[in-house]
Amino acid sequence: MPPFLCAVFEKKKKMNQSQKKPSEITGCIRCGKCCAKGGPALHREDLTLVKGSAAVEWRNLITYRKGELVHDNVKGGLTCLEREFVKLRPAQEGPACIFYDSDLCGCSIYPSRPLECRVLKCWDTGKIEEVYCQERLVRQDIIQDSKTLLQIVGEHEKRCSHSGLRQITQSQDMNWEEKAQKIVDMLSTDKAVRDLVAQKAGLDLAVLDFIFGRPLFMTLFQYGLSCEFTGSGWKLKIASNP
Numbered sequence: 228m229p230p231f232l233c234a235v236f237e238k239k240k241k242m243n244q245s246q247k248k249p250s251e252i253t254g255c256i257r258c259g260k261c262c263a264k265g266g267p268a269l270h271r272e273d274l275t276l277v278k279g280s281a282a283v284e285w286r287n288l289i290t291y292r293k294g295e296l297v298h299d300n301v302k303g304g305l306t307c308l309e310r311e312f313v314k315l316r317p318a319q320e321g322p323a324c325i326f327y328d329s330d331l332c333g334c335s336i337y338p339s340r341p342l343e344c345r346v347l348k349c350w351d352t353g354k355i356e357e358v359y360c361q362e363r364l365v366r367q368d369i370i371q372d373s374k375t376l377l378q379i380v381g382e383h384e385k386r387c388s389h390s391g392l393r394q395i396t397q398s399q400d401m402n403w404e405e406k407a408q409k410i411v412d413m414l415s416t417d418k419a420v421r422d423l424v425a426q427k428a429g430l431d432l433a434v435l436d437f438i439f440g441r442p443l444f445m446t447l448f449q450y451g452l453s454c455e456f457t458g459s460g461w462k463l464k465i466a467s468n469p
């Protein structure tokens with residue numbers, strides 16, 4: 228049978244299997260539902276994947292910084308991060324893991340898949356719950372060989388942190404105009420640092436989401452704000468549906 232037909236039949240078989248009720252599943256049926264929800268956070272055991280073996284490049288990673296609101300796949304619901312973590316970034320079209328091949332319903336780095344993927348059993352979540360929050364990697368673990376980059380990350384964190392942004396938005400001592408100006412200054416610094424590092428180091432733009440986390444403007448929704456970048460700078464708005 229031609230390979231493309233094998234792939235079609237294989238996909239159909241998996242789609243039929245994925246119709247099973249959760250209680251009927253006792254082993255991995257490769258339905259792809261776990262990979263479609265998003266990539267895993269990385270743990271100490273995964274360090275060799277991002278250093279040395281190069282199975283996973285920096286452009287495949289994304290950092291969620293301290294103070295960001297993120298969806299907790301294990302506990303469910305939104306949670307405000309007490310510590311940053313690094314995970315495999317989502318594909319451009321949606322939340323699915325960047326290494327998920329939706330045509331083949333499979334993982335394109337299966338032999339090198341990270342710890343969470345290896346221990347996840349959707350029919351028995353005990354092991355994933357055990358390792359989920361343990362020894363998560365932070366940026367410093369991965370870029371510790373470049374002192375210059377670490378300094379830039381530290382400086383960016385001082386000037387564009389979520390705790391700083393929260394302080395401004397919750398301040399009782401400033402009126403809206405003063406707050407808006409400070410937030411716009413922070414958005415401008417965040418953008419300027421990213422642009423400068425990308426330009427000077429000739430980096431793939433996707434790498435910036437790992438080095439500096441998600442652009443600050445993309446996280447404003449958690450403060451009930453939104454913004455757009457016009458030719459003359461940032462225009463800040465109070466979101467209609469915070």
Ligand code: SF4
Nearest residue numbers: 262324326327334344
């Ligand atoms: S690394 Fe592979 S197994 Fe893990 S979520 Fe991504 S596609 Fe799925």
